[in-house]
Amino acid sequence: MRISTFFSAFFIILMLSPATVPLKFYYQTANLSTTWTTNYSDYQPMLLSGNKLATFTCGFRCGADGTSCLFSIFIFPNYVTYGRSEVVWSANRGYLVRGDAILNFTAAGDLMLKDGDGSIVWATNTAGKAVAGMNLTDSGNLVLFDDQNLVVWQSFDDPTDSLLPGQKLYQGQKLKSSVSLSNSSGREGMFSIGITDIGLFAYVESNPPQAFYRMLVYPNGNDTHKGRRYVRFLNGSLSLFIRSSEPSDPDVSIYIPTASSVQYIKLMSDGHLKVFEYQSGGWIEVADLLNVGNCSYPLTCGRNSICLAGQQQCSCAGREHFRPVNDRQPNLGCSEITPLRCNSTQDQDLNTVENVKYFTSTADMEGVNMETCKQACRKKCSCKAAFYQYYSHVSSGDCFLLSEIFTMKTVDPLYYNASAFIKVQYVTSHHVSHQVARLVGSTVGSFVLLLVVAIGVMYVVYKRKGDTEMEEGYLDQLPGMPNRFSYEELKTATENFSKKLGQGGFGSVFEGTLVDGMKIAVKCLEGFAQVKKSFLAEVQSIGSIHHVNLIRLRGFCTLKSQWFLVYDFMSNGSLDRWIYHGNREHVLEWESRKKIIIDIAKGLAYLHEECRQKIIHLDIKPQNILLDDNFNAKVSDFGLSKLINKSQTEVMTSIKGTPGYIAPECWSSIITEKADVYSFGIVLLEILCGRKIFDRSQSEESWHLLFVFQKCWEEGTLLDLADRDSEDMQVHKTEVVEMMKVAAWCLQTNYKRRPSMSSVVKVLEGGMHVETNLDYDFTNLRIQEPTVGDQKDFTLLPSSILSGPR
């Protein structure tokens, strides 16, 4: 006999206070014609169930005054910790009921919540559907079942903001955040998350909703999933079942630390999807699942504002037209100074903000030019901003039209050609004169204000100076620091910063020549604290190391909020200019490519293994590989790099880097030098195939190179992948395929199976073989085998708890 059938009721001790220890008898099920009241008391369990790990109850929880109650399901680890229970579902979200409310499970089979004044606040509307009883299942699902024991209604079909272990969230269902943590009403907030035909999406409420997160399951044209699509919370993962069917093989999973105790997932009021676990007496956050970077959350900086990527500094989208909602809290966003009026479009204009991007990724128009994009926004009354982003040609880009502007984020112009055009309203002449009058009237007030401002500015300037001095002093103390140049020296060398080589890392790069004739590239970083961070990262990581395959940092210069880095000049620019078919200046031969690949590998091996401190680059991609006159490759751009003690293997950090080159485990914040090995694998594959990792000019199923690679491997057609533009590559096809195996090794989903860079060098130089038995499933990012969370077996309570203190 199964223990569960026998054990349909529990004895539990409610430790209300040490003095009174009432022994109560609770059921897992309830019969028709039962009513419950809150009776003005806090926390009244009605039903109770549980498995080995988690215990669930449903009942009322009221405010301290015994009123403002919610009918909810609660989770907690075991019977003695019920005081720490958390709400995982509520019937009357947003509609708190009075202390004299009644929950009535009627004879007809309806479950309804009646407020003290008699009004029906919530009901399952299941009267007449042969409901026979109610059951709070072991996995925390409140079920109304009929006489056949079939489910008529269940709380899992109407989730609120939480997901329980084992629970499935089907297509059409959504988790919706609550308005705020402090608001006990549980009223729905701005965020939701749910599954579609092609993946998991998180949205911010707007008309239409805007997606700020998506995890796509790439279509393979073979949809074998007969049932509905869903995402499921399992021990160790949040898994998507879209094209594959149950149970063993999710299409893709988001890694979650395996549960050592009870866990639940909650969509927070700020849009984060967090996993909580009960540990040593309290609930702690163990994972933040949508690892998109703070600036990609729509409300990180509120509305109409710009988030400085990496640093989470907020500013308004133009001070002229927007003002902060609260000057002291820039993250609350900004409001329009003059609201947009559709009946006076002649007084509207589009304000350009360069190098910003919006979090949405589904374009309203594709392949259009910038002017068409702007025009579309001008013409559409509801359009508040247009975002335009193009790839290789300014005449063909993606256009996004927004009816509501949340937080946008700054992007590095080296990697994005992206701008925003924000619609603003000018006041008509009538309004202007009015304002002038007001201005004059308040001149005296303004004078006092000015004085205050002036004092403030002086204070800030004074303080800044102190900061800079401290910073500079710090730099000089670093061992093995490169030269410090004066600003004048650099100005002269670059002929007043006239020869721009390109945009890079939050600033521009200029060509220059030192007095001794040495050609240099000067990178000018401009901006806030996070730019400084990137500057310091760069100086610290490569300032004191020299290797033929690493860019040489000649020196630096600091001037107020500007930072300059001086490098050797690389006449052949970055690798991306040479490898992608369609836009390369010259097709590289096999030997040159091989040399470049070995150079990069050696540079990385040096960083990882030979330096005093291990350096993880974290942004390996063709744009960051520079080529000198003789096509010697040098790894550059250390703005994201991490210094790590040799003994340390993993470090938690926030995810940065460039999509396509980021190793899968980084999404779960595991950063090791193997992340660089993965990025190297991608670059290697790009060099061999002569195409970009994402290539939108290809047919949809081929636009991700990894899919093509995997398919060719499965079909045994890897030879076809070698760069077709190059006869020389075709001649060396078999060697190319051999090297693809190195790439496959570097691209192992499990980072522990990837080789070290020194092994890669050995293989490339012929001193070692590629490991056999490689996993060629590059696109299934499942990190570990899922295990089902809702275990059926019961554990009887320890007798010590049953008998309890007396």
Ligand SMILES: *[C@@H]1O[C@H](CO)[C@@H](O)[C@H](O)[C@H]1NC(C)=O
């Ligand atoms: C429900 O009804 C059945 C049969 O009438 C009875 O045995 C059982 O004790 C009742 N359960 C509760 C919780 O009242």
Ligand SMILES: *[C@@H]1O[C@H](CO)[C@@H](O)[C@H](O)[C@H]1NC(C)=O
């Ligand atoms: C409600 O509380 C009152 C006073 O504490 C008590 O007399 C009454 O029996 C309670 N009613 C229920 C349904 O528990």
Ligand SMILES: *[C@@H]1O[C@H](CO)[C@@H](O)[C@H](O)[C@H]1NC(C)=O
């Ligand atoms: C529960 O609902 C039924 C049907 O609507 C009603 O007859 C009954 O009086 C209600 N019970 C309470 C305690 O309100």
Ligand SMILES: *[C@@H]1O[C@H](CO)[C@@H](O)[C@H](O)[C@H]1NC(C)=O
């Ligand atoms: C209630 O649900 C549990 C599973 O969680 C099941 O074992 C039990 O049989 C159910 N009880 C009824 C009366 O349906």
Ligand SMILES: *[C@@H]1O[C@H](CO)[C@@H](O)[C@H](O)[C@H]1NC(C)=O
């Ligand atoms: C919760 O939010 C609602 C709606 O925004 C508001 O009316 C209510 O006062 C809030 N309650 C608390 C306790 O903040």
Ligand SMILES: *[C@@H]1O[C@H](CO)[C@@H](O)[C@H](O)[C@H]1NC(C)=O
């Ligand atoms: C589709 O999937 C089935 C079962 O997994 C497989 O037998 C079949 O070959 C697949 N077809 C294609 C075109 O991939």
Ligand SMILES: *[C@@H]1O[C@H](CO)[C@@H](O)[C@H](O)[C@H]1NC(C)=O
């Ligand atoms: C989750 O999986 C881990 C490892 O597989 C295991 O140790 C742990 O007990 C599991 N937790 C639950 C809640 O099943």
Ligand SMILES: *[C@@H]1O[C@H](CO)[C@@H](O)[C@H](O)[C@H]1NC(C)=O
């Ligand atoms: C993101 O925001 C959280 C909470 O505000 C903060 O703790 C964390 O450091 C931020 N991460 C980054 C990369 O700024």
Ligand SMILES: *[C@@H]1O[C@H](CO)[C@@H](O)[C@H](O)[C@H]1NC(C)=O
């Ligand atoms: C435009 O509409 C606003 C209300 O939306 C109204 O107050 C205003 O007078 C209108 N202006 C003109 C010029 O029609």
Ligand SMILES: *[C@@H]1O[C@H](CO)[C@@H](O)[C@H](O)[C@H]1NC(C)=O
């Ligand atoms: C930006 O545009 C230029 C041409 O205007 C192009 O060469 C470059 O590749 C583009 N950059 C990106 C990251 O798409």
